[in-house]
Amino acid sequence: MPSTALTSRLFEPARLGALHLPNRLVMAPMTRNRASADGVPQPIMATYYAQRASAGLIIAEATTPNAVGQTYPDIPAIYTDAHVAGWRRVTGEVRAAGGTMFLQLQHGGRIGHPDTTGLMPVAPSPVAFPDPIVTPAGSRPGVVPREMTVAEIRSTVADFAAAARRAIDAGFEGVEVHGANGYLIxxxxxxxxxxxxxxxxxxxxGRIRFAIEVVEAVADAIGPARVGLRIAPGVTANAMREHDIEHVYPALIGALANKGLAYLHIVFADPTQPLFRRIRRDWPSTLIANPALPWPTPFPVDGGRHAGERLLGAGADLISLGRAFLANPDLVERFRRGAPLNPVRAEHWYGGGELGYTDYPLLTAPAGLAPFDWR
Incomplete structure (x- = not known):
């Protein structure tokens, strides 16, 4: 059985660069498709994130740095003044509620569609996404992306850096570069x-060069202590396959280890795997570990707390959770009390209004509630 609320490291304060976090629980970035059609964050998004401001850190959902990088309809963007203004409302409400936010920057690469953007998606090579893609007109087969020229690679690197500067202007404390889950990086x-x-x-x-250039450009734009990188070694989300993760990721980590970055975020981390232990050994700053299994794996009854405790014991500094925060605005307090969690209503995950978004109930049990048995 994991530690009780009184002794758990989940509730200890932590440092993230110059930031002081009240606990070690991070709200992971989750696409919710509640922005406008042109990527402007809507007021309901400010309510959603402010409700979850008790997280030690909120990493806001995947946000596109340029038009061709958009993945799905109604996801937010950060490349116009209107995008900045929309996000500024979100960060203002979260800050007023006592929260701290980073913004995740994501370019979809081959996971895009002309029906969504009006543009042909671009990627390292003309390898089509093999699964259907959601567009405003419904589900459509993936298209063969156009191979990026070197000039386009360089302009995309610059777009990431410009998006990072805009994120700081919008009130975020920093950005996370999304190098995971089958997207462009x-x-x-x-x-x-x-x-x-x-x-x-x-x-x-050669294959790690683009990731390094993006991270370095973003770090140069806003300072390395404001920059995190998310990776997912071996994860098969979005039809991704990799044959040599034991070579690629140590090389990537080695190239970035001395850059002074705020953190490294490992998706679906497994503390029993040698690669996780090697990354922990080689990464000098904060390590955020996400213990969840890919959707549609059933939501664990403890919300991932037990797996998170194991990762803290294996050397992680912070634990990110997605679905648990999605369904429980007061997740930190529920964990403290050992209280049961709200079930996730998956049918309302993507798109829509407040239903399944801002209407999850808060904990109403008395403070003396007996601890829930997480075993």
Missing amino acids: HQFLSDVTNHRADAYGGSVA
Whole structure:
């Protein structure tokens, strides 16, 4: 049985660069499709995030740094003044509620569609996404993306840096570069989606080059202590496949370890795997670990607390949880009390209004509630 609320490290304060976090629970970024059609965050998003401000850190949902990088309808963006203004309302309400926010920057690469953006998606190589893609007109087959030129790679790197500057202008404390879950940066890392023969493909050094350039450009734009990187070694989300993670990720970590970044965020982390232990050994700053299994794995009754405690014991500094925060605005307090959790209403996850978004009930049990048995 994991530690009780009185002794659990989950509730200890932590440092993240210059930031002081009240606990070690991080709200993971989750796409919810509640922005406007042109990517402007809506007022209901401010309510949603402010409700969850008791998290030690909120990493706001995947946000596109340019038009061609958009994945799905109604996801937020951060490349116009209107986007900045929309996000500024969100960060203002979260700050007023005592919360701290980073913004995740995500370029979809091949996970995009002309029916959504009016543009042909771009990727490291012309390897189509094999599954249907949601568009405003409904589910559509994936299209063969256009292979990025070197000039387009460089302009995309610049777009990430510009988006990071806008995120700071919008009131975020920092940004997370999304290098996981089958999106553009992950596509460059994989030998299955990257067939390039130039300096951005082929060898491990070539395939990690784009990720390094993006992170370095973002760090130069806003300062490395405001920058995190999310990775997902071996994760098969969004039809991703990788054959040499034991070489790619140590090389990537080695190239970035001395850059002074705020954190590294590992998705679906497993403390029993040698690669996790090696990354923990080689990464010098904060390590955020996400213990959840990919959707649609059933939501664990404890919300991932037990797995998170194990990861803290294995060397992680912070624990990110997604569905548990989605369904429980007061997750930190529920964990403290050992109280049962709200069930996730998956049918309302993507798109819509307040239903399944801002209407999850708060804990109403008395403070003396007996601890829930997490075993």
